[in-house]
Structures are given as C-alpha cells and as structure tokens.
Amino acid sequence: MSEFVVVGGGVIGLMTTLQLADAGHQVTVIERGVCGRESSWAGGGIVSPLYPWRYSAAVSRLASWSEGAYPELAYRLLEETRIDPEYRQKGLLYLRVDDEERALQWARQVGKPLSRVGSEVIYAKEPAACPGVDQALWMPTLGSIRNPRLMQALRARLDNMPGVSILEGCDVTAMVSERQRVVAIETSQGRVAADQVVICGGAWSAQLLEMAGVQLPVRPVKGQMLLFKARPGLVERVVLMDGRYVIPRADGRVLAGSTLEEAGFDKQTDDQARESLRASACAIIPALADYEIEHHWAGLRPGSPDGVPFIGRAPGWDNLHVNAGQYRNGLVLAPASTRLLVDLLLDRPTIIDPAPYSLEGRVC
Template identity: 85%
Template sequence: MSQFVIIGGGVIGLMTTLQLADAGHEVTVVERGECGRESSWAGGGIVSPLYPWRYSTPVSRLASWSEGAYPELAFRLLEETGIDPEYRQKGLLYLRVDDEARALEWARAVGKPLSRVGPEEIYSREPQACPGVEEALWMPTLGSIRNPRLMQALRARLEAMPSVSIVEHCEVKGLVGDRQRVSSVETSRGNLAADQVVICGGAWSARLLELAGLQLPVRPVKGQMLLFKARPGLVNRVVLMDGRYVIPRADGRVLAGSTLEEAGFDKQTDDQARESLKASACAIIPALADYEIEHHWAGLRPGSPDGVPFIGRAPGWDNLFVNAGHYRNGLVLAPASTHLLVDLLLERSPIIDPEPYALEGRVGHTA
C-alpha cells in the first residue's frame, strides 16, 4: 500500500483519489479552498468538447473514452451516496454550423452518430428553439451531467472511504526532498509524507509546479455563466449556436455559457458579459427572456497551448506527477485522463498511448 498526496480537489483530483482508493491505497487530498468549487463547479457539464471535430486526436481519444464511462460512474455514485449527478443523455442540436462538411466527415471517420436534420426534426425536439432554422446537426448520443452534484457525490463517496483524507483550506508551500524524489509536501497545516505526489491544481497548477523548478504552460482563462430559473420542459437537451450554448437541468433550470476571457486570476463578473450571455441564450431559446436570471458566476479554466492536457511524470522527478491543462474540457476528459494517470502511477497497461500527454519536451525549467 502506497501513500499518495493529491494536490487539488477538483474533478481531476477527486476522480484520481477514487481510483487509487479503489485499488487499496491511502490518499490525502490537499485543497487550497473547498473541494469541487473552482472550474469543476463553474462549468456547464456537457460530456463532449463543444465542437469535437475541431480538436486534435489526443483530445478526441480522451473524450471518447470518457463519454462511455460517465453513465456507469453516475449510477455508481447515486447508488453509493444517494446523490444523483443527473447524467442526462438527451443529445445535442447544433444550430448554424459553418463547417458542417468537416463535422460530418469527422463523424463518419470515428463512427459517431451525427446527422443533418430539417425543421420538422429540429422543432419536434426543441419546440422553443429560435424560429426560422432550416437545418441543423443532431448528435443523439451526447450527454450532460450536473457538475456541482457530481462533485458533491464524489466528495461524499470519498469521505466514506477510510483510506482517504481530505484536507481543505490548506495551502501547499513547498515540496520537500532532493531533485529526484519528493519525501513530503509542505503545507500551511504541516508536512504530509508521500510516496507519490500528483499535482492537479487546475488553473493554479503552474504555480504548484514552480515548486519543483518546472515551468508548466497552464494559465487561467475566465469563463462567465448564467443560470435561468426556467420551467421543466422549456429546454430538453443541449442546444449550441455560434459558440454559445444552453444546457437544461432536470428541475427546469437552464445554464447559458460561456465567455472566454484572458483576465489572470480575476473571477469577478460584469454586466457586459451578463448581457452578452443573456442575448446569446435568448437568441437560441427566445422564451428564456421571460424567466429570471437566478445566478451569474465566473470560473477559471486551466488553459494550455493546444488544449492537450499534461498527464504524466514531472521531468527530473521519480515520484512527482501532473494531470493539468485540460482547458475547456476538464469535466469532459476527467474519467479518461485520471484513469490514464492512475495506470502510470500503478504501472498498469495504459488505456491509451500516454505519449501525446507526456510532459517531456512540453515544459521548461525555472531559472
């Protein structure tokens, strides 16, 4: 049995912890705030990249594996905790896609059901969609999950596991050891002994890896979202148009997102973004104009140069690992990226080729 320290209590950190605990290991999660309250909470919960045909093969491989894992994970968590992550496989309507031919070619190549549909099919699925749409793309297999509920369920499951400790409101100050091996993690609440350490701190991962003398090209990218207090059945599935989307929840609430802003670690919301998001949401579903905006918030995505996450051993270290830089797709890619990392940690045969995600050649060294 090994002692793992996981730095970061978002979806990546908690899914990693669950798999390690399932495998019989002791795990301590260290979180600077509260678990699951950063980008894992702030996102929309679509279990697919927004336009999957526009992503590179490494991202697509992780996304495909993860999509198949979510139904089973959601059922497991509901059974074990009584908290429903609300996995809904209702499909997605793409309105106004300007690279439709590319999308359909991608779908054929990967065996994904994606078809062109006309007005009758569009409005039979979403009667409240904006009028006058003559053509759309329809992906029937796409699912979504209510990510705040997912995080609650993951945390509840881990709290019930005797081999797991969760330490919140705890800052990581340093890594104790020589240049090859970490022996303990220095925190604001004392040192934690570790056989292996995993950094999965989302937008803060670059700061954490600086403690190991490495420069990780991961930066915060702000995204703002709205929540409409709508009635059940107003929107039935995810609808995407011009890069913005609406996502229904089981209780009728509808999320609308999102902005993309380079604003450092600023998480303030602003009226300009609110009005822009409201306009986009009402352009997709005009009836949303009649409903109250219940909440407006912002989160910080862990942006990376090409959207391909960094998964694997930190260069120059024997027992320091990283899982970060998922950009807009942290929730999407979490089941696969955490499984891949746990395969590497436990020296199992990896689910997919780990080479495209390795840190070697993709990170620098601090002066």
C-alpha cells in the same frame, strides 16, 4: 505517510483519488479552498467538446473514452451516495454550423452518430428553439452531467472510503525534496509526507510546479456563466449556436455559457458579460427572456497551449506527477485523464497511448 498525495480537489483530483482508493491505496487530498468549487463547479457539464471535430486526435481519444465511462460512474455514485449527478443523455442540436461537411466527415471517421436534420426534426425536439432555422446537426448520443452534484457525490463517496484523508482550506507553501524525489509537502496545516505526489491544481497547477522548478504552460482562462430559473420542459437537450450554448437541468433550470477571457486569476463577473450571455441564450431559446437570471458566476479554466492536457511524470523527478491543462474540457476529459494517470502510477496497461500527453519535451 500517505502512499499518494493529490494536490487539488477538483474533478481531476477527486476522480484520481477515487481510483487510487478503489485499488486499495492510501491517499491524502490537499485542497486550497473547498473541494469541487472552482472550475469543476463553474462549468456546464457537457460530456463532449463543444465542436469535437475541431479538436486534435489526442483530445478526441480522451473524450471518447470518458463519454463511455460517465453513465456507469453516475450510476455508481448514485447507488453509493444517494446523490444523483443527473447524467442526461438526450442529445445535442447544433444550430448554424459553418463547417458542417467537416463535422459529418469527422463523424464518419470516428463512427459517431451525427446527422443533418431539417426544421421538422429541430422543432419536434426543441419547440422553443429560435424560429426560422431550416437545418441543423443532431448528435443523439451526447450527454450532460450536473457537475456540482457530481462533485458532491464524489466528495461524499471519498468521505466514506478507508485510507482517504481530505484537507480543505490548506495552502501548499513548499515541496521538500531529496535528490529527485518530493518527500513532503509543506502546507498551512503542517507537513504532509508522501511517497508519490500528483498535482491536479487546475489553473493553479503552474504555480504549484514552480516550487519544483518545473515550468508548466498552464494559465487561467476566465469563463462566465448564467443560470435561468426556467420551467421544467422548456428546454430538454443541449442546444449550441454560434459558440454559445444552453444546458437544461432536470428541475427546469437552464445554464447559458460561456465567455472566454484572458484575465489572469480575476473571477469577478461584469454586466457586459451578463448581457452578452443573456442575449446569446435568448437568441437560442427566445422564451428565456421571460425568466429571471438566478445566478451569474465565473470560473478559471486551466488553459494549455493546444488544449491537450499534461498527464504523466514531471521531467527530472521520480515521484512528482501532473494531471492538468484540460482547458475547456475538464469535466469532459476527467474520467479518461485520471484513468490514464492512475494506470501509469500503478504500472498497469494504459487505456490509450500516453505519449501525446507526456510532459517530456512539452515543459521546461
């Protein structure tokens, strides 16, 4: 029997496992596909909500803690695995923001460096940005991480930690319960006994919790992305305009995203989204029109009603816990979300007040 069974091998599941293993516990991860290949792989890796001043205080608290944790985590994983998650802290340019005053007021309230800059600063930082922009907002501290590399590094680290077992291609078929406890998980690879169960299934979390009679309001929300094979140095930092963004990688590749679609569990890409994303990317960085699109993909975000994740014990259960519903901010919120739940699991003082994320009163 594992002390903990973590269902879901995305960024939330693997970071949860890492922290539990760091604390000396035995953990079994059950992943329906391949670890890190769903929304954790599909996203862009910006270490901030796109427009952070438009989010609730509950999301902002998680985001702020996570932003401070990422540099250390990336360095740790590089040292331990020799896989570089490519954490880059080069700032973000916001072009054409229609609520600048609200943004600047938010920044003053939370002590975040955010300033209004003119064209001289804009084009000094991003010479290839669209011409004719007179002013923008500049956040110098924003970072990004190359999420596929992050997932590779997390997996590599866990493969070398005692007490960690990872079952991939393993579907959960039932939860075996006695009184108010889940005693085992039935899977396509057999029964897995557990003392504590943590559901980190992303967009599939609601389906998993239905097996325990818990109605979790998390749904899949599709997002499509493009990858341009651009030259190194064409774009140096994240640039955001009209809700779309470009994100540079160290090798010159540039991500462009993303769509927001209510399409159930459909992950197919389509030409209309491709052309819309390409047009948005080229509007931000016109020179991208000269580079080939190397890849076009879609992922499923775990959408929640208000974007506030569900973190904590499932109502009516003694040992069934949930960490899901980060919506568009799974990578952003992962370090804080997982640390908060692990604090609760291990009965430690929590990094922040867990009440806003509790399932009590929010699920049936």
